[in-house]
Amino acid sequence: MISKKKKFVPAWSDEAPPAGSYRSVFKLGAPYRFKHPSDAWYEMLKEQLGMNDEDFQHKHHEGRRPVAVKQKPRLSTVQIQRFVDIVGRENVAVDDFSRVRFSYGKTVEETLELRYGHVRHVADAVVHPRDKHDVRRIIGYCHEQKIPVYGYGGGSSVTLGIRPVHGGIVLVLSTHMNRVLEVNEKNQTARVQPGCMGPAYEEALNHAAARFGTRFNYTGGHFPQSFEISTVGGWVVTLGAGQASTYYGDIYDLVVSQEYVTPAGTFTTPDFPAAAIGPRVNDIMKGSEGAFGILVEVILKIFRHLPQNRRCFAFMFADWQAAADAGREISQGQFGLPAVFRISDADETEIGLKLYRFNDTILDRAISWMGYKPGRRCLCLATAEGQRAFTRNVKKQIRKICRRHGALPLTGIPVRRWEKTRYSEPLMRDDLQDYGIIIDTLETAVTWDNFHRLHEGVRTYIKARPHTICMAHASHFYPQGTNLYFIFIMHADDLQEYQQFQRVIFDKILQYGGSLSHHHGIGKMMAPWLEKQLGREQLAVLQALKRHFDPHNIMNPGALLAPGEAPSHESPAGKNS
């Protein structure tokens, strides 16, 4: 049917989704932002997924229909009216579109549901609190009435973090509670409302001198891939790690103090730079995923903004072992840490080079000729940030170590390319799903002595599925270990089949000694595996905290395996402690 003469290009979508449609809920990024696969990527996809041009003739399940909800609100009109009394009529919504829009995150599972028009779990009402006092009144009322409460920041959860499994209300924190309240230059901290989006936060800090009258400008140092579509509060409650966390620390390191509204009361944790006054409630609240209460204000560490000292550099390693050895040595080198440090395994390296249209260039052939062969070679991207002589030395020491491990320096160009697209790459997901291709990711943390075993174990399982792409990188480095971020791509329109596949990956991660999550939390997606990860005794500690903060189980029920809570997913087959 298709002419063999003319090169076929799929009709990647370039239209903003219809207003009020399912597609407008699951679309990644702003309505008019798109990122299409390159020709080389398209060819690679067909080859590796066992597809051909025919498969890209027609889109399926684009989700262009208007959102329609079958589930009737379970809240009474009296209850709805009470929320209206608290926040004002304009800040309560019960229409179908609002209910769905603010009940859905960005998991593959959720996007497929929306594409099929099958709304599985939806809140009964959407409430936009104006300030923390509103939140306090709302939580007080919900506690009294036993109405479930789910927090919504940027809606970027890929772990079913939002999913309102019992109905109730969604509290949207990004509508009004989205400001940087204060920059305290002396303490080098910023006081922020939870709904502040990543770019707004960083922008305010980068211009602190003008906006807050500080002497210097600052950076938050936190740049997760979801940066453009996630909130400061979301980072905190899911324990996010930004792409420069190797230097700046992850959000666990960055949070100095928090104010929470919980059914068991409202409190602000102390902002001491350190203390020895028993277990730290401040740390207990981090990563609590809305299961204990709502974060209404947070004080974060900030850093002098020194873009002029930034150094970018890249290397090609002959293989994965060499790249990992160098990464470990750098992390343990005691000369300070790089900001970004990222090693891609052989598969990701090749696919990445295709994405950047590098492969089959003269340079590619030259590198290959020098011994950095496709299928084995591994790309490494790095940056150094901080004071000028510090970044110079970090770069110098890293280059020395990488060379000792046989790496070829590649200048800073690959890093700058990566930086240009690092936030927009996920946008490709919508294009791929239009043709029944699922792209998804899972991340895990692992000690150095277990690194290769985990990488190989999980990869082997994923690649055992025919026509399935698996690539991985490590991108957050610690002296004691690193993370592994797996990306897998497959042709699989069937949600059930996909979920079954995904569940076994969780099992494999645990089996090979990885953490269920390195950053962005476990949500309701991985909560059923938590006991297997932590053991009965440690899960019981979290349950005791849950009982304390939220005796009626109204705060994001299903998250962190609330006591007596039936998980929204089936439990994993085998449990042990």
Place this chain on the structure above:
Amino acid sequence: MISKKKKFVPAWSDEAPPAGSYRSVFKLGAPYRFKHPSDAWYEMLKEQLGMNDEDFQHKHHEGRRPVAVKQKPRLSTVQIQRFVDIVGRENVAVDDFSRVRFSYGKTVEETLELRYGHVRHVADAVVHPRDKHDVRRIIGYCHEQKIPVYGYGGGSSVTLGIRPVHGGIVLVLSTHMNRVLEVNEKNQTARVQPGCMGPAYEEALNHAAARFGTRFNYTGGHFPQSFEISTVGGWVVTLGAGQASTYYGDIYDLVVSQEYVTPAGTFTTPDFPAAAIGPRVNDIMKGSEGAFGILVEVILKIFRHLPQNRRCFAFMFADWQAAADAGREISQGQFGLPAVFRISDADETEIGLKLYRFNDTILDRAISWMGYKPGRRCLCLATAEGQRAFTRNVKKQIRKICRRHGALPLTGIPVRRWEKTRYSEPLMRDDLQDYGIIIDTLETAVTWDNFHRLHEGVRTYIKARPHTICMAHASHFYPQGTNLYFIFIMHADDLQEYQQFQRVIFDKILQYGGSLSHHHGIGKMMAPWLEKQLGREQLAVLQALKRHFDPHNIMNPGALLAPGEAPSHESPAGKNS
């Protein structure tokens, strides 16, 4: 009476305390180790404390009598026998001396009690578990029988951390459970038993190549003042911070994973380098002061041992404001952090110079002439550790910042002098107490914007007491703040008066916005202030954890304000939440 011709020197004690005596319990350091005040110090003491040679004619309350306990053991012979069955006869003691020896820490309060021969709180039996399985059996039995259990490491607590307020048993962890079990070079960690003493731990790491067959030698990076008389486990459960913590981190940062035996079960926390799987039980257990369970094994971060790259440097600042400003700028400078960084306020500077016999030398007069006047000038000591070029740059940047703040570089000699005596200085306490002089310390953490207010507020209160010395230093630096370590010296033989004085200092620390403790915990001494510090809601979180781990309140009752537990001290006058 005393000849004015011949200079009088008090007869500082140079004898080992009699075996079995009270003195042998409270004496700091090994029996034959002493550190006497210098002549200049002696003159300074007399002048500032309003004393004269007469006051140093006779020693009082030396505690040379044999220990005798009035309290009868409350444990039955059946119960004692059960402990014998578990650990063997040689590992259970019920004699008076053992009971007192392992029931006492090193607070002023405890040493005075021992000097008077007034044993206030004492355990009924002392048990030396051989391994973690013994601990498990013991805790199981104590839970069943509701027998209180107190952990004992090095006995260096200065917060009534041990004090067995309800009798029961003391578990001595340093007798058998004192080994470095493993050095994992790949993960750069050491697995250690809790009773391992500081020097044994550091020694094992410094010789890891020979002892564990590693490629490199390592350091633990943790050097609290109590280093020689404290244990790894003690550091962890009291949240210790070593003198090089500005670079290496405090124990909260250093602990990767822990194994605990609690009445609610035994568990080992995961050793992932990072994770986003909810609140971290590993962190919840740190600083739990034995109130949740007994730490039986811990995995700590270690660091390449690079003494050849170490740099020492010192400065004199014209005043406290300049020293603090420089300290803050250094902490926020993003060129890496110094290992030791320590600024002494004007009083501590002068007293320190006296201790080192520096004052009134030609050099002293020269420095004074240059504008660094006694009574205003502040000494700063620093070291840098790590990779060679890194330490060179840290030193260079610090020197630049200090100079900008008008400081005079003093070479590395003062640092080396300080290092020689840093562990032995506390030994002077016994000499002073022999003549009714109390020397005590309190430490607090504070944000930069509150630093001077707290320093001035606490100092003003202490110095308002006639003939009382108050000196302070900041010695753990963070971008967000620092600690303040207050040392006060007074002539006060009366325990009650002293306690009253101390209690108001706690109030003042809270009033001026400091933490109750920066390192080494709150013990039973400060636990009554915890609600005032944290507020009712956050105290309730700790109480919920306590109830979970230890429903019968047998684990170090009185620590961390167990629910329903009457504090062993009177509560502070005013409480708020």
